[in-house]
Amino acid sequence: MSIFKKVLSLTFAVLLVAGCGGGSGDSSDDSESSVTTVSGSFVIPNAAVAPSVASSRAIEDLSGTVIVTIGNSQVVIPASNITYDAENNYLVRFSKNVNIEGITVITCTSALVAGTTPIEFSGYNMTTISAGEDNDINGNNSSAALTEVDLSGFTATASPSFDSFEVTEALEGALITTFDATISQLESDLVYLRVNNAYQPLSVYVGNTGVATIINSSISLVPGENKVQLFAVNSQGFTASPTRTVYCTAENIEGSENFLFTLTWDNLSDIDLHTFYYATTPSEGTATPDWHNYFGSRNHPNDDAIINNLDIDNVHGYGPEHFTLLGAPDGYYIVAVNAYRINYDIDTVNAFVTVQATASNKSYGPFGFSEGDGMDEMGSMNESDSWYRVADIEVTDGVATIRRPDMDIIPCSGTYYYSMRSAADLKK
Incomplete structure (x- = not known):
C-alpha cells in the first residue's frame, strides 16, 4: 500500500459470540461456522458537501454505499444506515460474523454521493482477532487507527478483477516460494494476501489505468499443504481470487x-x-x-x-x-x-x-x-x-x-x- 495521507479515527468492538446474525448488507462469507462477531463504527471525514440533517442526525440527501471488508468477509452498508456526527463527519456502523482468528486486515471504501458530489475514501486497518479472548481492538474504548490511502485517479466500473494469479511450486524442502498476479479495476492499492489463516497488506503500485502487476513476491510456507489467496477492494465491490494450493515437502520433526x-x-x-x-x-x-x-x-x-x-x-x-x-x-x-x-x-x-x-x-x-x-x-x-x-x-x-x-x-x-x-x- 502507498504511504498514507492521514490517520483517522476508527472505533471497533469485537465480541466472541455463537450464532449471531451477520451485519447489514451483503457478505462474501455467510458460513454457519462463524463464531466471532466484529462490530463497530468509524468516520469518513472531510465531507465535500455538508448534507442536510434531520432531527435524528440521519442524512437526507446521501446515496450509495460503503464497503467494509474483514479478512475474507464483507459488509455493504447502504447510505440509509449512515448518520452524521457532531463534527460533521459521516458515521458508519457495522456488524459482521467472521470465521477468522489471528492477524487480519480490515478495509473501508466509500461509494457515497452527497447530492451530486462523490464522497471518495479508501482506508485500511490491521488488527488481531483471537477466539475465546477479549477482542476489543479499541483498548479501553480508545480509537484504533484507520489509514487512508491515496486514490490512483482511475474510476472503476466494476469490482476488481484478477486477470492472473499463479503461485510457483515450492522447491524440494524449501520453506518459501513466490507468486505473480495482475489485478485490474483498482482505484487504490487496497490489496491484501492470505496465507493459510494469516492476512497481510501488500505493497503494490496502481497507476491511472487501474492495473497493478505483482511479480515474484515471496511467501513463507509451513510443512504440508498451504492455501494462498488474494483480495482486492474498490468502490464497486470486493473480490477474492481463486485459492491456490502449494505443497511444502519440508517435514516437521517428530518428537521435537x-x-x-x-x-x-x-x-x-x-x-x-x-x-x-x-x-x-x-x-x-x-x-x-x-x-x-x-x-x-x-x-x-x-x-x-x-x-x-x-x-x-x-x-x-x-x-x-x-x-x-x-x-x-x-x-x-x-x-x-x-x-x-x-x-x-x-x-x-x-x-x-x-x-x-x-x-x-x-x-x-x-x-x-x-x-x-x-x-x-x-x-x-x-x-x-x-x-x-x-x-x-x-x-x-x-x-x-x-x-x-x-x-x-x-x-x-x-x-x-x-x-x-x-x-x-x-x-x-
Missing part, C-alpha cells in the same frame, strides 16, 4: 518442537524480527544468548544450511518476515521486534507477530512505534523505545510453553544490552 514466527506491520517502515536462544534458562540480569537470529545473522542456528531460518530482511514495508525452526532444541527462546527505521513522513507504525508451535498458535499486536523510536545504526540498539519483547518460550522434552516475557532476563551481545518494552499487556 517446530516453530514458525511471523512479523508483519502496517506501513512503509523497516521493522525487524529477532529470536534469541539459550540452551538453558538464563539467570536474572544480562545474559548472552547461544545464538541470536536477525537480519545480520539470518541462518542461525543452521549455519551450514542452504535455507536461512529468517527468510528475508524486508526493508521496504509491511513484511512479512518469517523465522522457521524445525526440530527446535530444548532451551529458552525470546521473540522480539525492533523498529530499525520509521520513515520520516510516518508518525506511527503498528507491528504484529504470530508465534506458531507444533500444538499452539498465538497472535500478538499491535505494537505501536512512534516517530523517533526507530534507529538507523546498530549503536543505538539498547534504546528500549525501539523494541518490544513479544514472548518467551521454554521448550522441555520437545514441548513448548509460551510465556509472558520475563523482563528480569535481559539479552545482551558484547557491550550491547537489549533493553525492551514488554508486549505482554498488548496481547490480543
Whole structure:
C-alpha cells in the first residue's frame, strides 16, 4: 500500500459470540461456522458537501454505499444506515460474523454521493482477532487507527478483477516460494494476501489505468499443504481470487518442537524480527544468548544450511518476515521486534507477530512505534523505545510453553544490552 495521507479515527468492538446474525448488507462469507462477531463504527471525514440533517442526525440527501471488508468477509452498508456526527463527519456502523482468528486486515471504501458530489475514501486497518479472548481492538474504548490511502485517479466500473494469479511450486524442502498476479479495476492499492489463516497488506503500485502487476513476491510456507489467496477492494465491490494450493515437502520433526514466527506491520517502515536462544534458562540480569537470529545473522542456528531460518530482511514495508525452526532444541527462546527505521513522513507504525508451535498458535499486536523510536545504526540498539519483547518460550522434552516475557532476563551481545518494552499487556 502507498504511504498514507492521514490517520483517522476508527472505533471497533469485537465480541466472541455463537450464532449471531451477520451485519447489514451483503457478505462474501455467510458460513454457519462463524463464531466471532466484529462490530463497530468509524468516520469518513472531510465531507465535500455538508448534507442536510434531520432531527435524528440521519442524512437526507446521501446515496450509495460503503464497503467494509474483514479478512475474507464483507459488509455493504447502504447510505440509509449512515448518520452524521457532531463534527460533521459521516458515521458508519457495522456488524459482521467472521470465521477468522489471528492477524487480519480490515478495509473501508466509500461509494457515497452527497447530492451530486462523490464522497471518495479508501482506508485500511490491521488488527488481531483471537477466539475465546477479549477482542476489543479499541483498548479501553480508545480509537484504533484507520489509514487512508491515496486514490490512483482511475474510476472503476466494476469490482476488481484478477486477470492472473499463479503461485510457483515450492522447491524440494524449501520453506518459501513466490507468486505473480495482475489485478485490474483498482482505484487504490487496497490489496491484501492470505496465507493459510494469516492476512497481510501488500505493497503494490496502481497507476491511472487501474492495473497493478505483482511479480515474484515471496511467501513463507509451513510443512504440508498451504492455501494462498488474494483480495482486492474498490468502490464497486470486493473480490477474492481463486485459492491456490502449494505443497511444502519440508517435514516437521517428530518428537521435537517446530516453530514458525511471523512479523508483519502496517506501513512503509523497516521493522525487524529477532529470536534469541539459550540452551538453558538464563539467570536474572544480562545474559548472552547461544545464538541470536536477525537480519545480520539470518541462518542461525543452521549455519551450514542452504535455507536461512529468517527468510528475508524486508526493508521496504509491511513484511512479512518469517523465522522457521524445525526440530527446535530444548532451551529458552525470546521473540522480539525492533523498529530499525520509521520513515520520516510516518508518525506511527503498528507491528504484529504470530508465534506458531507444533500444538499452539498465538497472535500478538499491535505494537505501536512512534516517530523517533526507530534507529538507523546498530549503536543505538539498547534504546528500549525501539523494541518490544513479544514472548518467551521454554521448550522441555520437545514441548513448548509460551510465556509472558520475563523482563528480569535481559539479552545482551558484547557491550550491547537489549533493553525492551514488554508486549505482554498488548496481547490480543
